[in-house]
Amino acid sequence: MSNLSVFSGSSNPELAMEIAKCLGTGLGKLELRKFADGENYANYLESVRGKDIYLVQSTCSPQNDNLMELLIMIDAARRAAADTITCVIPYYGYGKQDRKANDREPITAKLVAKLLEAAGADTVLTMDLHADQLQGFFDIRADFLYASGPLTEYFMKKKLSDIIVVAPDVGSSKRARAYAKKFGAELAIVDKRRPKPNESEVVNLIGDAGGKTCLIVDDEINTGGTVVNAAEALIRNGAKEVYVMASHGVFASNAIERLEKSPVKEVIITNSIPYRGGSKKVTVVSIAKLFAGAIGAMHDKKSLAQILRGGK
Numbered sequence: 001m002s003n004l005s006v007f008s009g010s011s012n013p014e015l016a017m018e019i020a021k022c023l024g025t026g027l028g029k030l031e032l033r034k035f036a037d038g039e040n041y042a043n044y045l046e047s048v049r050g051k052d053i054y055l056v057q058s059t060c061s062p063q064n065d066n067l068m069e070l071l072i073m074i075d076a077a078r079r080a081a082a083d084t085i086t087c088v089i090p091y092y093g094y095g096k097q098d099r100k101a102n103d104r105e106p107i108t109a110k111l112v113a114k115l116l117e118a119a120g121a122d123t124v125l126t127m128d129l130h131a132d133q134l135q136g137f138f139d140i141r142a143d144f145l146y147a148s149g150p151l152t153e154y155f156m157k158k159k160l161s162d163i164i165v166v167a168p169d170v171g172s173s174k175r176a177r178a179y180a181k182k183f184g185a186e187l188a189i190v191d192k193r194r195p196k197p198n199e200s201e202v203v204n205l206i207g208d209a210g211g212k213t214c215l216i217v218d219d220e221i222n223t224g225g226t227v228v229n230a231a232e233a234l235i236r237n238g239a240k241e242v243y244v245m246a247s248h249g250v251f252a253s254n255a256i257e258r259l260e261k262s263p264v265k266e267v268i269i270t271n272s273i274p275y276r277g278g279s280k281k282v283t284v285v286s287i288a289k290l291f292a293g294a295i296g297a298m299h300d301k302k303s304l305a306q307i308l309r310g311g312k
Contacts, residue, residue: 009057022292059093078120
């Protein structure tokens with residue numbers, strides 16, 4: 001690990017410190033600040049010449065600032081003669097803009113991938129993209145992790161019975177089926193429609209939730225509308241209690257308030273995005289060991305297959 005250096009952006013320094021600790025090292029010295037006019041600035045305060053460096057930065061809110069800061073960090077490292085630059089992006093912002101739903105729309109998830117390459121990144125390491133098709137957006141090397149390992153490990157400790165795993169929409173059914181297989185549980189699917197962006201309503205429930213402990217699984221909780229509507233539908237259909245498990249706690253707008261008022265008993269997320277509190281219902285599971293294991297394998301030029309199988 002002597003040739004490895006981990007640096008943190010501004011978005012999630014706590015997770016970066018955890019990852020570095022798991023790797024048996026400390027964070028590299030990096031100055032990040034803004035000029036008076038709001039422009040970002042980055043300066044490595046130690047030599048990165050010939051090193052394999054890992055830049056930990058979730059492109060969460062404020063997305064534009066965090067993305068621009070990451071691009072500047074990449075450029076600075078490339079100009080300082082780093083050997084390889086890996087962007088460790090636990091949460092990949094703009095991931096939901098992965099297709100053209102209407103005429104004359106952008107595919108911003110692809111644009112972000114191109115920006116990372118243009119800035120000088122060699123590799124991207126990220127986790128639980130909004131859709132698997134995003135994997136094809138990268139023309140540089142990219143590795144993809146799954147939070148299901150740490151999340152299911154936490155949930156299994158509860159030793160709950162009569163579990164049914166619920167996909168909050170048809171698009172999440174593949175992910176939910178994988179979780180159901182891990183738990184040896186049945187699968188239910190919520191049939192919903194979106195009258196407009198960030199709004200959803202339940203049309204039908206496919207599966208029997210009567211008397212069951214329901215676990216809703218999704219890649220992220222944004223405004224909370226999807227999981228809250230799904231939880232309410234499950235309770236109406238006789239569910240005993242409802243848990244929610246998501247890889248990314250975005251919690252935009254009044255999501256926390258919605259969850260507080262909902263019948264959801266507990267919301268389990270990872271620390272891919274810093275959680276600043278606001279609800280006792282929220283439990284945060286660390287993914288530091290998952291990312292540290294992947295970084296260690298990448299640095300030693302070992303296969304990530306075992307880590308991917310363990311987490312998926």
